[in-house]
Amino acid sequence: MSGIWSASVERSRDGAISVGGVDVRTLAAEYGTPLYVVDEADMRARAAAFRDHFAAAFGRKGAKVDVYYASKAFLSSQVAHWMREEDLCVDVASLGELEIALRGGVSPAHIGLHGNNKSDAELRRALEVGVGRIIVDSFTEIAVLDALAGELSVVAPVMVRVTTGVHAGGHEYIATSHEDQKFGLSLATGAAYEALIACHDAANLNLLGIHTHIGSQILSLAAFQESAERMLGLRGAFAADTGTEFPEVDLGGGYAIAYTENAEALPTREAAYGIADAVEAAVAKVGGSWPRFSIEPGRAIAGPAGMTLYTVGVVKQVQLEDGGGRQYVAVDGGMSDNMRTITYQADYTATIASRLSDAEPAQSRVVGKHCESGDIVVRDVGLPHDIARGDLLAVPATGAYGRSMANNYNAALRPAVVSVKDGVSRVLVRRDTIADLLALDVAPD
The missing domain is CATH 3.20.20.10 (Alanine racemase)
Known part of the structure; x- marks a missing residue:
C-alpha cells in the first residue's frame, strides 16, 4: 500500500486489507463499524x-x-x-x-x-x-x-x-x-x-x-x-x-x-x-x-498511523448538471466521526477494504448518514461500479482528530478505537452505547 497508509497495511490476494497483521474483516466483525484502527x-x-x-x-x-x-x-x-x-x-x-x-x-x-x-x-x-x-x-x-x-x-x-x-x-x-x-x-x-x-x-x-x-x-x-x-x-x-x-x-x-x-x-x-x-x-x-x-x-x-473502517449502506447514482454522473456511497458514519471534511474542506481518499473488484471505477462521493447535505467523508474518489451494501470501506490518515473531534450528532454513537500490533488487537477507547447516551439524559418526571 502507498505512503498514506500506516506501515503495516497490506492487501491480500483476495483483496482484503490487513493492518498490524489483522484482517479488517475480523476487526469489523469483532468490534463493529465505524471503527478507528491504530497501527x-x-x-x-x-x-x-x-x-x-x-x-x-x-x-x-x-x-x-x-x-x-x-x-x-x-x-x-x-x-x-x-x-x-x-x-x-x-x-x-x-x-x-x-x-x-x-x-x-x-x-x-x-x-x-x-x-x-x-x-x-x-x-x-x-x-x-x-x-x-x-x-x-x-x-x-x-x-x-x-x-x-x-x-x-x-x-x-x-x-x-x-x-x-x-x-x-x-x-x-x-x-x-x-x-x-x-x-x-x-x-x-x-x-x-x-x-x-x-x-x-x-x-x-x-x-x-x-x-x-x-x-x-x-x-x-x-x-x-x-x-x-x-x-x-x-x-x-x-x-x-x-x-x-x-x-x-x-x-x-x-x-x-x-x-x-x-x-x-x-x-x-x-x-x-x-x-x-x-x-x-x-x-x-x-x-x-x-x-x-x-x-x-x-x-x-x-494521523498516518490510523484509518477508519466503515460499512457501506446505500449506493446511489446521481445525474449532474453537466451531463455527467456521480456515485454516492453512504456509509454508517460520517461527520460524527470525521468533522474535518465539513469543517476544513479537508481531502481524504478511500478504498474497498474487504474484497477485490474488477469493475470500472466511478466518480464517487463517500457520504455519511447524518441529516446534513454537507455530511461528506470523501469528496471525490474513484470507487468501483459494483460497490454494494455490506462492503467495507477504509479511509486512511484519520488517526489524528477523527476520534478527538467525534461527536454525538443525531445521537450517533462514537466509534471504538482499537490498536493492532503483531496480529493482536485491543480496545483503546470503547464504543459509545445507548446506555451512555441515556445516562446523560434527564428523563421526564
Whole structure:
C-alpha cells in the first residue's frame, strides 16, 4: 500500500486489507463499524523518528530538544503510555486531557498545559500535580495563575505564548500566528514583551521561556526560520533589558502529512535538519546562546498511523448538471466521526477494504448518514461500479482528530478505537452505547 497508509497495511490476494497483521474483516466483525484502527508500531515509530532526528540535528549544534506529543490529535491513556515509553513528553489543552495523560502514567513534570482560556480548576489542578510547564496566553491568566500559585505556596513554571506574525500552511481556521485570532500575545504590538516582564516580576511564577505555533500542514521550512529569528530576537531583547536569558524556546508543531495520493508530506528527518539549520542562522543573526528547544508534533505522529473502517449502506447514482454522473456511497458514519471534511474542506481518499473488484471505477462521493447535505467523508474518489451494501470501506490518515473531534450528532454513537500490533488487537477507547447516551439524559418526571 502507498505512503498514506500506516506501515503495516497490506492487501491480500483476495483483496482484503490487513493492518498490524489483522484482517479488517475480523476487526469489523469483532468490534463493529465505524471503527478507528491504530497501527501501534507505526505510531511508535513516528514518535521515535521525531525524537531521534531532532536530537541528532540539534545535537550537531550542541543543543537539546524536547518532543511534546500534541495530544489534541488523539489521546487515550494507552497512547499517553506509548509516548512516554518512546521518551516523548505530552502536551495537553484541557483538564480532561491532563487527567488522561496522568492516567497513562505520564509524569506531571513531562506535561505541558496549553489553552487560551484556562479555568481556575484547570490551573489549580496543574499546580497541584506539578506539571512541567504552563503556557500562559493572556495578562488575565498571568495574574490568576500568580494568585493561585501563591495560594498553594508553589511556584508555577510558565512559558509565554507569542504571536509572531509568521503564518504557514493550512486552512484559515487552523492558522495560529497571525494577529487577528485568539491565541497568544503579539510580538508586533509589544504585548509579548510586556507579558514576559509581568511573568519575570511575578512573585510566584518561574519564567521558562517563550512558545509559538505558526500553523498546521506546513511544508515550507522558511517559515520556521523566520519564526525562530523573531523568537530569538525577543529573547535577546529581554536578556539585554533584564540581564536574564530565559532557557527555553518552543517552536510548536504543524508538520504536514499526506491525506491523498497526490498530496505532499514534510519528512521528519528533513524537518529536523532544516529547522536546526534555520535556528543556527537565526542565532548567528540575532546573537545570544542556544536555548533548549522543544517542538509539538501531533498530527504527524497520530494521523498516518490510523484509518477508519466503515460499512457501506446505500449506493446511489446521481445525474449532474453537466451531463455527467456521480456515485454516492453512504456509509454508517460520517461527520460524527470525521468533522474535518465539513469543517476544513479537508481531502481524504478511500478504498474497498474487504474484497477485490474488477469493475470500472466511478466518480464517487463517500457520504455519511447524518441529516446534513454537507455530511461528506470523501469528496471525490474513484470507487468501483459494483460497490454494494455490506462492503467495507477504509479511509486512511484519520488517526489524528477523527476520534478527538467525534461527536454525538443525531445521537450517533462514537466509534471504538482499537490498536493492532503483531496480529493482536485491543480496545483503546470503547464504543459509545445507548446506555451512555441515556445516562446523560434527564428523563421526564
